[in-house]
Amino acid sequence: MPTDLHCNLYVKVAPPEFAMELISRALAGSSSESLIYGSMEIWADYNGYQVDGGDPNYFLQWETVLECEPFPGTSLQQAVSDVKAVMEVFRQKGYLVVADCMYEEELKVK
Template sequence: MYSESIREFFDRNLPALTVVAAHNDYEDGPRGTAAFLLWPTVLECEAVEGAAPQDVVTAVREIRQELWGRRILAVAACDFEDELPDPPTTLVTV
């Protein structure tokens, strides 16, 4: 499904984050659920111990922008969502 380069991108460790890609066990969830909850892949991102909060925000921003640049929808569920940019309008779906 994804090219080798995207798998490498998903699995690499960023300076402020550890990132792991996994199958979304909820992709067959109930109807009426927010669309992103039904996507087939999730990225679990965890701050590296001692990482500065702004470095974590920057790393998540870079991940999303990398995915968007590859025309892959991505949202973040975190305490700092308001510090992240909105997706490009060309990727927004209703």
């Protein structure tokens, strides 16, 4: 079983609270400070990698990062499925989203 299924999602949407509201409505999750969806607990925060004057099209410059933390015992297949569902919420609304995790290749749109 993989040891690190944590995944960061960088989203070109602002602010983080808006991102949480979008996924909470779309996925019927429960949201306060975090959202529980499938095998994941998800938090939204401001991206700490942003720098003044950086390229606004580069994902590390996007304002919002979602941290997707799987519950113990989550399989790789379940993590991929749940993170894909979260990413699809943003894609359907026209927002750019990029995954940063050990299974990011499995999350790309083909």
